Structures are given as C-alpha cells and as structure tokens.
Amino acid sequence: MRVFRVPQEWRKPEGARVGFVPTMGALHEGHLSLMRQARRECAVVVASIFVNPTQFGPNEDYERYPRDEAEDLRLCESVGVDAVFAPDVRTMYPRRTTVVAVRGVTERWEGAFRPGHFDGVTTVVAKLFHIVQPDAAYFGLKDLQQCAVIRRMVEDLNFPVELRFCATVREPDGLAMSSRNRYLTSEERRRASSLYRALCECRSEAAEGRSLAITLDRVRMRLEQEGFAVDYVAWIDPQTMDPVDRLKEDSRLIAAVRLGGVRLIDNIGLHED
C-alpha cells in the first residue's frame, strides 16, 4: 500500500476504475465497510486521511479530534486499500481563498447548528476529487445531510464522479459507529444506544399511521427523558433535506442530540438501517 503526502505524487492510472473513500481518520467499521465496497467495485482503491480544519467551527473539537495514523494505515491495508493520501494542513491549504458553497440543502439541521461546516466539507471534497480523480466515491449514509450536499455539489458542478452512499454500520446495541463515540464515558456509552431505539420506536408509530408531528413530539420527549439534549429530530426528504408532513418511500427520520459534551447524529429510513 502506497502512502502519498502531496498531490503531485499521485497519478491516476489510465483505464482502471478508481474508487475513493475520503476520511478524517480515526477509522472504524463504518469506514472499513466503505473501503470493502470500493474494493469489490473498483480496480484501484484510494483512501484519504485528513482532519479538515475548515469543517470545524471555532468551538468544536478540531484540536482533540482523535488521530492515530499508524493504526489507520494498518486498517486501510487490512481491507486492501491500494493508496492512502495523507497530507498535512499546509499542503491542503497554502491559502484559503476559494470556497465551494452549496445553498439550500445546506441550510437546515447540521448547517444551522454548525455554521460554515458544509462550506468546509464541499471545498475539501472538491479538492480531494481533483487530486485523486476517482471514478466513484464512497460516503456513509450516517452523515445523511452530507450525502445530500455532496450529491448536489456533484450535480451542480458536473463532477465526473459516481457517488456511492452506503448503509450505516452499527454497534451490536444499535449505536451508529462514529469516530466521536470514543469521547463517550462508559456510562454515556451505555445510554447512547437509546438514541437508535428511540428513532426505531418513532418509526414504528409513524408506520402505524400516527401524525408525524405527534411522533416527533413523543420521540423528543423520550430522548430528553433519557438525558439527551435534542438539537433536532425531524422527518425529511433526503434529496432536499426539507421536512415532510406525510411519509413517502424515501423519507428518513434524522436526529442530532448531545450527551454530556458529545454530539451524536443518526438517521433511519422506513425500511432500513
């Protein structure tokens, strides 16, 4: 497995389908499942490991975000990644004078709670796409709004990249895998799984035909009783991220909560995850 630190060291192989998995490191089974899917579908698999400062707000966890490159590289190699791009901040941002900004789909939910976050995401993904030049790129549906934002960017700017969105990978108790789970104390970790259970109950109630507004009131109350501070919980259209007041086949239930100092997000569809 090759590791490259500067864009000039990478040359896209001609005639081989290149699959790309961008990450911020701190790899877990969710990332590895993306890499395995890329491995099945592409001749060449490239991952990136870069904790992107521009997608963190000033009061967020950029400094303490978990970093363990040696372990991450070992994990990439274990699932058959061919090359890892692991640049430093100065290589990626000699200047920060150009921004790729998506409007509309970025404005609610994570965009409202994390101002500037999605501009950081779209700009770094645009840079990584230009550096790696993948045929296909793999993202986890756990970050549902990120998927919607990147899909919109790729469509609006005609990026020649096929997007592959992959199912959330969960712990045995249902907690969605996330690099930030390691911030949880063992007591918080035990309680964190009720987020997924509460979402599943909400889905059952909605499937039984209750009004969506009522299902949302109830899940919010349940989450608060479990000790979560609720940033949002909503039924949405996954293309536009707009709220829906009636379920369609592709509607999803999204939530962001805080438990102690840790922010957790999750989402489920009507029949999956």
Add this chain to the structure above:
Amino acid sequence: MRVFRVPQEWRKPEGARVGFVPTMGALHEGHLSLMRQARRECAVVVASIFVNPTQFGPNEDYERYPRDEAEDLRLCESVGVDAVFAPDVRTMYPRRTTVVAVRGVTERWEGAFRPGHFDGVTTVVAKLFHIVQPDAAYFGLKDLQQCAVIRRMVEDLNFPVELRFCATVREPDGLAMSSRNRYLTSEERRRASSLYRALCECRSEAAEGRSLAITLDRVRMRLEQEGFAVDYVAWIDPQTMDPVDRLKEDSRLIAAVRLGGVRLIDNIGLHED
C-alpha cells in the same frame, strides 16, 4: 467537427492530450489564436460556446450579447477544432445552488465594477472543466484579472488542468480584439484605439522613471480628454491584482473605460502586448 449539447455526449479520449478553449461565442481573431495554440499543443481540441448568464450583472448586456452560432462553428472548424460544446442555459443551470467563489484577487477592478461577475466566471469554468476534463485550458490575457482569478481557483482547488494564458490580439490600430467592439459606432470605433495608445504612452513615461502615481494621473487625464469615462487605470501585480507603487518585471498597466454605452478593458506589460 463534432458539436455536443449535453455533457453526457462527451467522453474524454484516453491517452490523448485534450486542449480546451472556453468562449462565449462571437468569435474573433483573439479566440482563434487560442484555438490555434491549442491545436499546436494538443492531440484533441475542444471549444465551448456558451453565453453564461451568471457572469452578467442585471444592467449588463446579456440579452444583446452577440450570438451567431453558425458563423462561430464555421470559424472553429476553420482552425481545426475537433469538438464544440454548445449547451443551452437549462442544460448548464437546471439549478443554481452551488457557487465556486474566489476571494481576494476578485475584489478590485472588474470585481468592484461588476459585482458577482467573477463568481459567475469561476462557477461556469469549474463546470466546463468537469464536463470537458481537459489537460490544458487556454485563456486570453486581454481579460487579465480573469486569468488571475482562474489561476487562483485552479491552484486552490487542485484542478488537474494546465493553464495557458495567451497574448492579446490587436486590430492594426492597436485596439484589443473583443466581441464587444461590434457595439461601437464607426465614430466610436475610430476613437477607441486611443485607449491602447494612451496605455503605451503611460508605459513609456513609467519606463523613463516618472513616479507611477504621476503617470496614472496623466493617462487618466488623457483618456478623459479623448472622451472616455475612466472606471480605473492602475499599475498592478498580475498574480494578486494588487496595485504596485514601484515597477517589477511582471507589473502590468490595466484600464477599464466607457465610450458611449460600450465598456472597454485593456492591459499591457512592460515589454509586451
């Protein structure tokens, strides 16, 4: 020569160097010189013809901008272009939710007189680069700030495109070729050439060691006497577009003026154009 109207019709040929000349049509010798240079340097030459609405301000000449596709295609063919991308507005902008924005180098001069102009330019050039996937792209130095802005975008976002900036082509009397010159009445056309002469005199004075501020006062006065309204005239660094108060080898003299209802821009270096 192929003409394609939607991105899906174009497939980048493998292993062949692709040169790209983006235009808004109304082609003149300036455009053709870019296409000829691309022809000399690349195996495949692609041009685009698209009058991009997002780079025109609300009071600008989008509606009356000259359009003659049949003649433009004939000219492309005459210089050996292989393929022309000529989309309609709806194909290029089913939505306008994503913008590529460059800060700093966009703010003065054309950016100040044409708010939003460069966001329109960078966004459409990003789209065209993704659609055509050129190895090299050709731009005329007549639009000097546009060259600086695109260079900055390509560097900041790591576009895998080599930029080629080519000398301004002039009429026999010195007027820089521009699609907008056809708006000039014959009387205005006669007077328009004094823009270039005034810039050349200013350069001579600066080369003799006069203070740049004094050379700019004098050229501004000369232009106003000739009947031009002067938007700006300045000595600048062509990388940053910042004004300079002392000449360096790459300093350039830039100007924008209005003559009747027509806006003209031009620029010269110390030894060229």
